[in-house]
Amino acid sequence: MSTPKLDVRTLSVSFGPAHHATRVVHDVSFSIAPGEAYGLVGESGCGKSTILRAISGLNSAWTGAIALDGKALAPRRTLEQHRRVQMVFQDPFGSLHPRHTIDAILAEPLAIHGLDDRNGRVQRALEQVGLGGAFRFRFPHQLSGGQRQRVAIARAMILEPRLLLLDEPTSALDVSIQAEVLNLLEDLRRDRGLTYLLVSHDLAVVAHMCERVGVMRQGRLLEECTADDLRAGRVREAYTKRFLAASEGYDRAMARQWDTLDEERIA
């Protein structure tokens, strides 16, 4: 393919002191084409959020290679690099500073990067996510969960990034609000030619939003497939099959089959 938007090669992340480190991500490699939406799906502890943090620059203790538009990203990012990769977080209640007005929250990235027309940009960012000017001088606790998530998206978009990292963006939202936010994200991607890396535990959301999906388990990328393959059940790994089946809902017959419980990891 042409230069992938994001190219990750043998990414590994460990936590803890050097002599006693725990590997959380093992040699993960994948690529995302420009304008594509790629989903990373897995259960808790699989390392998907850790990968996002490494790509975003929040976590600098990784080894391997991360390239954006063909250019390597170092663990420490430049201001320009920060502009091109932004992130939307899972918890709408925790991702906005409780003491800042929406206006201040949106204006801050502009101030950090020295961009002009602060007023106009903030106004447009809010309109882009379907919020009017009435929200500008409110505080986060005066907004609903869905509105806060829209502000979080506006904040991520205001710097005009090319790659958007989405960490379970709708997991904490009600079903009816989830649909609105997913539609908004899809519109933004289409209108601006953005590239998405979406992380979720919800297969239905991932299959809806993404063209390709990577299934992760315990720090490893188990398999990659297209969303269509996922829907049709054309998957290779037994784990993926189980994940798919469990996502459909509860099935008495299927539950009987799994009589050997995985001995769950004890902390």
Add this chain to the structure above:
Amino acid sequence: MIAPALLSVEDLHVRFDTPHGEVAAVRGVSFDVGRERVGLVGESGSGKSMTGRAILRLTPPMARVSAARLSLEGEDLRAASPARMRAIRGRRISMVQQDPKFSLNPVMRVGDQVAESFLVHHRASKRVARERTLDMLAQVRIRDPKRVYDLYPHEVSGGMGQRIMIAMMLIPEPALLIADEPTSALDVTVRTQVLAILDDLVSSRGLGLLFISHDLNLVSTFCDRVLVMYAGRIVEQCAASELRQARHPYTRGLLDSLPKLDAPRPRLPVLVRDPAWRDA
């Protein structure tokens, strides 16, 4: 439903006084639960959790609960004294909550907590309680009950913690179990396993189950009947197998706005709330 209902609720109201006036979290809810699984589904703010708590009379102190009827196996719960309610909770009705991280006491061994649940309602020696606990832990398919007995809550995974909660709540042998989002904090594959255990226990003991959740899909596959709540009222009651043919526009809207693996759509239909639904 020919058998008499275990739980009978009629015209339940839960009201709060706030600085902005009176707010009603539950506005006239009526339903019965027999020896079956009933799913109570709603979004946040629909009043579903408050309904569960009102049945157990565990609402916040400033809440005002009123009902035309609230009875368990014929006994009127509204008239029960605090001492009587304490005897009922656990022994006749139990509740499993969402996250074992928060519902298990972090400084007590899990086995002791389950044993305590038994001892509160039965006069027995500690040894008997321990034996019963080990037996119960085995029933929730914990492979090494003796070892797990001595663990602390932070040492067990989410799925195991929830199984321990189920053990704790079922050891006094209640007639009705209320489960408030019991699997929402669990991974999808673990969820299936925990639900299977709940499934077996509910069937084998002939319990009534009130399953409160926001997950419409899950409830429709696990339960026998589904009640959909919106703004403090029940807007739809139907058999779980007939949920796809639901009639109320809110239920239809919710079902439509869910992304589905087997039915891809470029855009998800967005639920438009009709103010008229509040007075369904």
Add this chain to the structure above:
Amino acid sequence: MSAVVPKPGWKAWLTAEVADSALQARAQRAWFGWLRFLRNPLALAGLCVILALGLVALFAPWIATHDPLAQDLAQRLLPPSSAHWFGTDQVGRDIFSRVVYGSRITLAIVFLVGILVAPIGLMVGTVAGYAGGRVDAVLMRTTDIFLAFPGLVLALAFVAALGPGLVNAVIAISLTHWPGFARLARAETLVVRSSDYIAASRIQGASALRIVLRHVVPMCIPSVMVRTSLSMAGVILTAAGLGFLGLGAQPPSPEWGAMLASGRRFLLDYWWLATFPGLAILVVSLAFNLLGDGLRDVLDPRSS
């Protein structure tokens, strides 16, 4: 539109549904916080007492009935009467006037200590908490050294080294109180540091300085404010203790603690010498405590 607001429109401006400017948004928030504060009668009483203290200090020359330093040996040790509301002390000075003027000293101590310890403790705590690693270790061990000594003992040591006097007493008291604030700010910072909104700022490329000043400090300010108020009670008592030992404001200055000390000898027969300054200390300390509790109820960011 918000520039020309007629006086009666203030209420509407403060309770408007939609705020038009950052100023209005903050004013509205302060207004609702104030209304919440008013619901606590004890805290309100505390605030009133402190405001009264301020007024008394400000208008001392007009409130006092006599010159606080004027001695009149013919009028010594007189009990409270219409001429001398709190009686006179052992050299004939009017105790009421001395208590009134003493409020200036108390207020000065409280104010000076407050503006020293709160900002210093806040900055040390937030920097230590955010930076972590060696910076954190160095700053916290320094704090530990100061914390290891009992407050009054440390204050005594400093005053002994620096010499007695009001300014030195203020410095000594500040040195004993700032570590508590640093610890508090650091604890808050550790919690705040792992929040998503801090992560979002880092992803935007914000420098550590910007994050500490604009994101971390605002979250620490409420608890620091509460602690300042609660500490003031202790500060007044420490100052009184130093004054009692002759190490604070020097005679003939009407500092309440010093008045307590000199009145102690006469306590049994001439109770009014020590009782009135003692009551003043009690009332003001209590007021700061109540105010602090009320502030905590209003400002706790966790509840919002």
